[in-house]
Amino acid sequence: MHSLHQRRLLLGVGGGIAAYKSAELVRELTRQGAEVRVVMTAAATEFITPLTLQALSGHPVRQALFDAQAEAGMDHITLARWAELVLIAPATADLMARLALGLADDLLTTLCLATEAPIALAPAMNRQMWAAPATRDNATLLTTRGLHLLGPADGEQACGESGLGRMLEPQEIARRATTLLSSGPLAGVRVVVTAGPTREAIDPVRFISNRSSGRMGYAVAQAAAEAGANVLLVSGPVALPAPAGVERIMVESAEQMYTEVMAHPCDLFIATAAVADYRPQITAATKLKKTAAEMSLPLTRNPDILAAVAALPQPPFTVGFAAETDQLEQYARGKLEAKRLNMIAANWVGERAAGAGFESDENALELFWPGGSLTLPRAAKLPLARHLVKVISEHFHQLRPSP
Numbered sequence: 340m341h342s343l344h345q346r347r348l349l350l351g352v353g354g355g356i357a358a359y360k361s362a363e364l365v366r367e368l369t370r371q372g373a374e375v376r377v378v379m380t381a382a383a384t385e386f387i388t389p390l391t392l393q394a395l396s397g398h399p400v401r402q403a404l405f406d407a408q409a410e411a412g413m414d415h416i417t418l419a420r421w422a423e424l425v426l427i428a429p430a431t432a433d434l435m436a437r438l439a440l441g442l443a444d445d446l447l448t449t450l451c452l453a454t455e456a457p458i459a460l461a462p463a464m465n466r467q468m469w470a471a472p473a474t475r476d477n478a479t480l481l482t483t484r485g486l487h488l489l490g491p492a493d494g495e496q497a498c499g500e501s502g503l504g505r506m507l508e509p510q511e512i513a514r515r516a517t518t519l520l521s522s523g524p525l526a527g528v529r530v531v532v533t534a535g536p537t538r539e540a541i542d543p544v545r546f547i548s549n550r551s552s553g554r555m556g557y558a559v560a561q562a563a564a565e566a567g568a569n570v571l572l573v574s575g576p577v578a579l580p581a582p583a584g585v586e587r588i589m590v591e592s593a594e595q596m597y598t599e600v601m602a603h604p605c606d607l608f609i610a611t612a613a614v615a616d617y618r619p620q621i622t623a624a625t626k627l628k629k630t631a632a633e634m635s636l637p638l639t640r641n642p643d644i645l646a647a648v649a650a651l652p653q654p655p656f657t658v659g660f661a662a663e664t665d666q667l668e669q670y671a672r673g674k675l676e677a678k679r680l681n682m683i684a685a686n687w688v689g690e691r692a693a694g695a696g697f698e699s700d701e702n703a704l705e706l707f708w709p710g711g712s713l714t715l716p717r718a719a720k721l722p723l724a725r726h727l728v729k730v731i732s733e734h735f736h737q738l739r740p741s742p
C-alpha cells in the first residue's frame with residue numbers, strides 16, 4: 340500500500356533493544372513512499388548506529404540538540420514544523436517519562452514540544468516496567484494530552500520474559516501511522532474491492548472469461564483510497580496499473596479471488612468483479628486436442644464471494660454490483676435480498692447501456708438499498724466512483740457510527 344506517498348514522517352528512536360527494529364520500520368515507511376527523517380536519543384545509538392538509519396532513510400540522522408552543521412541545514416524548529424507526524428519507536432519508559440514531564444533535554448523531546456504535528460508512541464519495554472504505576476500514569480497523561488499510543492503488544496520479550504511491553508511489528512506501526520495521517524470520510528476504514536474478470540482454466544492454454552475491463556473497480560478502489568480508506572484491491576487479470584495508495588493482489592480464478600478475500604478481513608467490501616459463475620469441472624493438465632467433431636464442457640458453480648462475505652458472522656458493510664440487460668431494479672433488488680447486502684449498484688449492459696458499461700469509459704449507476712434508491716447519472720468512471728464512494732460512506736457511517 341503506498342498511502343504514505345510523500346508524507347513527511349519524523350521518526351524518533353529511543354534507547355531500547357527494540358531499536359534494532361527501527362531499521363525495518365524506516366524501510367517499511369520509505370517503501371510506502373514516506374519521506375523519513377530520523378532523530379535518535381543518545382541511548383538509541385548504543386543499540387543501532389546512526390549510519391544504518393541514515394543509509395535507509397537517505398538523510399543524515401540527527402542526535403544532538405546543538406549541532407552547528409545540522410542547524411545550518413534544517414534547525415530543530417524547522418524539523419518540528421516539517422513533520423506531518425512524529426512517530427517514536429521504540430518509546431522507552433524513560434522517554435515517556437521525560438515527555439510526560441515536558442522536558443526538553445535532548446533533540447527528540449525538544450522537537451516534541453515544538454511540533455504541532457500529531458505524536459505517536461510505540462512503547463517497548465520490559466513488562467514490569469510497562470506495568471509500573473509511574474509508567475501507567477505517564478501513559479494516561481500522554482494519551483490525555485492527545486498523544487497516540489501504538490501498542491505495546493503482548494508476547495515474548497528480549498529479556499526472556501513474556502507479557503505486555505513488546506513493540507508492535509514495524510508493518511503494524513506503519514499501518515497505524517497511515518491511519519493517523521489519513522483524513523476523509525473513510526479515514527482508517529479497511530476496504531476490500533474485487534475487480535476485473537476471473538479466468539477459469541480449461542487446459543493450460545485456454546480459459547473461460549468475460550469482457551470486464553476492471554476499470555470501474557479500479558476507479559472505486561482509487562476513490563476509496565482518496566477518501567482515506569486503507570484499500571486492498573483483489574484483481575482478476577486486467578491491464579491496469581494499481582491506483583496510487585492502493586495495495587493490490589492479482590488473481591486468476593474465482594476460487595483464488597475467494598481465498599484472498601476471505602484471508603483479508605475488512606470493514607467495507609465492494610464487489611465490482613465480474614466473477615465467472617461457473618468453472619470447468621476438470622482442468623486438463625495438458626492441452627486438449629481436437630479429436631471429436633463436437634465436445635461439451637461440464638461446468639461447476641464457483642463460490643459466490645460476495646454472498647460468502649455477507650454471510651460471515653460479523654460481516655462488513657457489503658456493496659454488490661449487478662450488470663443487467665433487462666428488469667434492472669427487479670433483478671438488482673433480488674440480489675440485494677438474496678445475498679443480504681447493504682447496497683447494490685446496478686448498471687445497464689447490452690443495448691440499453693447505450694455505449695456505457697463494461698468496455699466503456701463512462702457508466703451510470705442505479706443504487707438500491709433496503710428501503711431506498713438513488714440514480715448516479717452517467718459520468719466518466721472515476722467521478723462516478725467518487726460519487727458512489729461518497730454515498731457508500733454516508734450509509735456506512737449511519738450503520739456504524741464509530742468504525
Ligand code: CTP
Pocket residue numbers: 533593610611612613614615616641642643644645646658659660661662674
Ligand atoms: N459475485 C461474487 N462472486 C461470484 C459471483 C458474483 O462476488 N461468484 C458478485 C459480483 O462481484 C457482483 C455481484 O456478485 O457484485 C453480482 O451478482 P450475481 O448474482 O453473481 O450477478 P450475475 O452473475 O450477473 O448473476 P445472474 O447471472 O444471476 O444475473
